[in-house]
Amino acid sequence: MKIIMLGAPGAGKGTQAEMIMEKYDLPHISTGDIFRANIKAGTELGVKAKAYIDKGQLVPDSLTIDLVMDRISQPDCNGGYILDGFPRTIPQAESLSAALRSRGDSLDYAINVHVPDEKIVTRMSGRRACPGCGHTYHVVYAAPHEEGICDKCGSALYLRDDDAPETVKKRLAVYHNQTQPLIEYYCGKKILRTVDGTKDLEEVFQDITNILGA
Ligand code: ADP
Ligand code: AMP
Numbered sequence: 001m002k003i004i005m006l007g008a009p010g011a012g013k014g015t016q017a018e019m020i021m022e023k024y025d026l027p028h029i030s031t032g033d034i035f036r037a038n039i040k041a042g043t044e045l046g047v048k049a050k051a052y053i054d055k056g057q058l059v060p061d062s063l064t065i066d067l068v069m070d071r072i073s074q075p076d077c078n079g080g081y082i083l084d085g086f087p088r089t090i091p092q093a094e095s096l097s098a099a100l101r102s103r104g105d106s107l108d109y110a111i112n113v114h115v116p117d118e119k120i121v122t123r124m125s126g127r128r129a130c131p132g133c134g135h136t137y138h139v140v141y142a143a144p145h146e147e148g149i150c151d152k153c154g155s156a157l158y159l160r161d162d163d164a165p166e167t168v169k170k171r172l173a174v175y176h177n178q179t180q181p182l183i184e185y186y187c188g189k190k191i192l193r194t195v196d197g198t199k200d201l202e203e204v205f206q207d208i209t210n211i212l213g214a
Contacts, residue, residue, distance in 0.1 A: 001080040007113035010123040017084040030084040056170030110186035113197035128157035
């Protein structure tokens with residue numbers, strides 16, 4: 001099964017993608033996580049990507065598309081995958097469709113996690129990320145057992161620089177301009193499924209499993 005996660009920054013794409021990964025045993029590919037790993041490792045890609053990420057802008061398609069095409073051609077993706085944070089532009093979506101089509105393949109579902117803008121800033125200011133395993137928490141809605149410490153790997157949690165309210169506002173504007181058109185795009189391809197991302201995260205997951213099947 002090949003799934004993409006759509007939705008505003010902070011809608012809960014990564015949270016749900018991790019749950020889908022565990023239940024359906026599919027690789028979870030997050031472009032944001034790939035960029036952050038490159039920034040941490042100080043690679044050339046990381047240095048270039050950071051300049052855009054810090055400003056709340058998208059990393060250019062020229063740096064993003066080949067990276068994802070290469071990742072989904074790895075053997076662990078043969079049985080499918082969950083793409084989280086990609087595609088974010090129409091050219092990205094078209095490159096993905098073309099790559100799949102060339103293998104006689106196509107996406108199964110575009111899951112759109114819908115959360116209105118007014119709830120996004122609260123979501124993001126409470127988000128805490130783990131630098132060790134990448135798991136995401138929320139200080140109120142998904143708190144770790146011990147404050148500031150990852151339940152899974154024990155690392156100290158951090159607040160992402162790009163989750164500062166001013167950057168979140170820019171990211172939301174970028175989302176509406178560049179990414180939201182993908183909702184129409186995948187609706188036209190008849191694979192769009194929208195879930196209410198304001199529900200409790202277990203309820204959102206239940207709605208997603210109702211779509212994907214047992
Ligand atoms: P995205 O990957 O779409 O940017 P995340 O999955 O990182 O979003 O979620 C953003 C923040 O909101 C995180 O702190 C996460 O714990 C929290 N969150 C995710 N889903 C829900 C939900 N259904 N209700 C409340 N908080 C949520
Ligand atoms: P995320 O972790 O999905 O919130 O992504 C964090 C940041 O990484 C985004 O604000 C973008 O700057 C960048 N990014 C992630 N995925 C993409 C993508 N598909 N295209 C362009 N930029 C991306």
